[in-house]
Amino acid sequence: MRRRSLLVAAASTGALSVLPKGAQATSEAAQSFPVLESLAMPVSAAENRQYSFTDKASAYFYGRTHQDKADDWFFGWNVATKRIFQDYRLLHNGTWLRRADANVVVSPHAITRDYGQVKETLRLFDGLTALHLDVETALPGTLVFDFEGDIQGSGTAEKDGVWFQPKEAPASWLLVAPVQPSSHAFGVNEFLAIQTPSAGFFILLGASKAEVRRNLSQLRRTYQSLTLARMARMEALVSGSRALDAGDPDRTKALLWMRLTADQLVMKQMGTGIYAGLPWFNDYWGRDTFISITGTLFVTGQYDVAADVFRSFAALQDIDPKSKTYGRIPNRARPDGVQYNTADGTPRFIITLADLVQRTGNHALAKEMWPTVERAIEGMLDHDLDTHGLVAHGDADTWMDAKEKGVRAYSPRGNRAIDIQVLWLEAIETVLASSGFILANPVLMTRALDAMGSISKGLADKFVDKATGKLVDHLKPDGSPDLALRPNAFFALETISKVSYRDEIDLASHVKQKLLWARDLWKGLVYPWGVATLSQEDAEFHPYHEHWHYYHKDAAYHNGTVWPWLNGVAMTTLLRYGVQKEPWQLFENMNRQALREGAVGSLAECADALPVPGATWARRTGTFLQAWSNAEQLRVWHEEILGVRIRGGGTEVLIEPQLPKSVLNVSMNTPLKKGVLKGHWHRSNAHTWAFELQGADAVLLFSTDAAGQDWVRWPIKAGQRVEIIEDQGRLKLTAYDHQNRVIGETIRGLDKLVDGDRSLFEAQRQQQGAFESLRDEVFKDLGFCEPRLQPNLKSLSVYHDPPLTY
Secondary structure, X not given: OHHHHHHHHHHOOOOOOOOOOOOOOOOOOOOOXXXXXXXXXXXXXXXXXEEEEEOOOOEEEEEEOOOOOOOOOOOEEEEOOEEEEOXXXXXXXXXXXXXXXXXXXXXXXXXXXXXXXXXXXXXXXOOEEEEEEEEEOOOOEEEEEEEEOOOOOOOEEEOOEEEEOXXXXXXXXXXXXXXXXXXXXXXXXOEEEEEEOOOOEEEEEEOOHHHHHXXXXXXXHHHHHHXXXXXXXXXXXXXXXXXEEOOOHHHHHHHHHHHXXXXXXXXXXXXXXXXXXXXXXXXXXXXXXXXXXXXXXXXXXXXXXXXXXXXXXXXXOOOOOOOOOOOOOOOEEEOOEEEOOOOOHHHHHHHHHHHHHHHHOOHHHXXXXXXXXXXXXXXXXXXXXXXXXXXOOOOOOOOOOOEEOOOEEXXXXXXXXXXXXXXXXXXXXXXXXXOOOOOOOHHHHHHHHHHHHHHHHHHHHXXXXXXXXXXXOEEOXXXXXXXXXXXXXXXXXXXXXXXXXXXXXXXXXXXXXXXXXXXXXXXXXXXXOEEEOXXXXXXXXXXXXXXXXXXXHHHHOOOOOEOOHHHHHHHHHHHOOOOOHHHXXXXXXXXXXXXXXXXXXXXXXXXXXXXXXXXXOOOEEOOOEEHHHHHHHHHHHHHHHOOEEEEHHHOEEEEOOOOOOOOOOEEEEEEOOOOEEEEEXXXXXXXXXXXXXXXXXXXXXXXXXXXOOOOEEEEEOOOOEEEEEEEOOEEEEEEEOOOOOEEEEEEOOHHHHHOOOHHHHHHHHHHHHHXXXXXXXXXXXXXXXXXXXXXXXXXXXXXXXXXXOO
């Protein structure tokens, strides 16, 4: 019944009372939005960039800044996965307003087109299925609103305005009405005309005319306060307890834009979830959601919203014990149905749920979610383990899931992929180690422990090729290894290194092997524009995502195409080894892309692996706004570059920065469950850090040691601050009270020296020095993968004329 109620709710349109949780605001909120307004982005006609807005419920609007012809399938207003209309155009005093002639500014909350004597602004509202087309002009005359395209159906003029029944949502009613009811407004069956000056038009959708009329009446009274509330919600995400200065105006602007475009995808379509991407992934995907949730919700402290995401997916879990997918959370959840064809979404659900509990201490949520977690583990143990105790799955059940005509996998990874083994091993370990989860069922605990042992053994024995020393991407059904160089191995490096270590192996050699694996993955897959899904040296490599004269785009989807979300794990891997140069270059390239290329303020789903002939940079492809692309860029900034991680229910803050010392004057506020950590990195000095805690107490641990050997620690109380200075490889922490009086200090390693255990301290320093020397040797002159089109590629062997189509 719970699942059905969510599906039914998703099919209905939004209501005025539906507002997203989290950083909410009211019409009484401050009228000034300085950070939000600073993000306004002028766009030229030559750029003609994509833009999108959502209502945080089930609708989005998508268009291009200067384009009059709606020739993209998903242009316009889309509600609950249905296209309502494609676009609109305006006629003022007999002249069509041409977008190519307009000065256009895109902001996170609106798009404005200034035609000189007429200016239009398009806005959406939070939780209300309506659009506001605000028109400003001092010229008297007639303003006509007309639809572009025909999917809105035929109109009928009535006293309210002009009514339509959209072809893809024929049970709904679409109304175009004047903002100000006036006898001067008149409708013809296909368009609505009003007299200017005016406040423009409302476009509303509802399940009945009565519902639409009620919403119209209320909207006319409250649209200004609703607009301010929406702006205040957005301002709260980029200021105050979430303020950010990344040390450079463009870098700051890119990160704040991505924060807002990522949050744009947090919706209420089927409970609370995260759209996978726009324009065509306007639904919830399990793996995408739990990859995206950290950078989208955790790092901004939207913990209550995140908890609702877990509740929504738990409500959609397969709870039929007879089902082969028993215990799985959905791969894809849409108003018209739920699919469970994913092997990685469920362990990611468990891992990120445990992370949320660790950050917040929300043991009540852990208890609430425990039946879901228990079913998930039980379902995997019952249905997915092979005779060797490894997790088996279908060819397209990993994130590399593209199929030809829905049948044959384009990049088959059946039936035991390396990332699936590692995810399930981590999921079980996380549950057993978390204080928030209690395995009360002794039989299940025993089985889970046995599975951990078998997966660990299988990883060590079967996923490092004995002959070549290469990592195995997956085991084929016959047990043979697939040695294709794919990015999935990035997810497994630390786990493989841990489970494959044997006492008889020299530790230095073992560590060097791990670093060599990381180097080979980076050099073989990571271009300056992102991480490819297959090495360009592979016979199955596809150099361009869309190359219809040679192959279907889905054939290239996971066989060479670049996916920016993979940048996250690639950058994380190197940064945690203390390698900064190349990850920082990739990070900055993504920031530039969000500001200058494609959709305003967002990262796309994909890119070509190689630049097309004559170009020096790869094209962006796929969806123009992809949740996990944006979220992983944001997570890396917060948790890897600035290095802030929250543990112990918010009572412990670990900071391991990997910010280049050339980047100065960086500051960021991080919301905790209670209180805010205010941090400054390299304020006018590359060797200083300062942190202040407001509204809570916590233990702060700080280290610049990539090997994690040495920490400087201080129990910081609300109102206190600490300053950390690095001098000759040693960290000195000085603590101050709220009146700026020194209350104590500590030096990294000093406690060991005071205790007389100098040998232990010196041993750790020697171990750190040895690691750094080894690391520098392995990653010397690392660089990026150099794009090179290999001759005689299989993917380019057959030319199709006319080109292939969908």
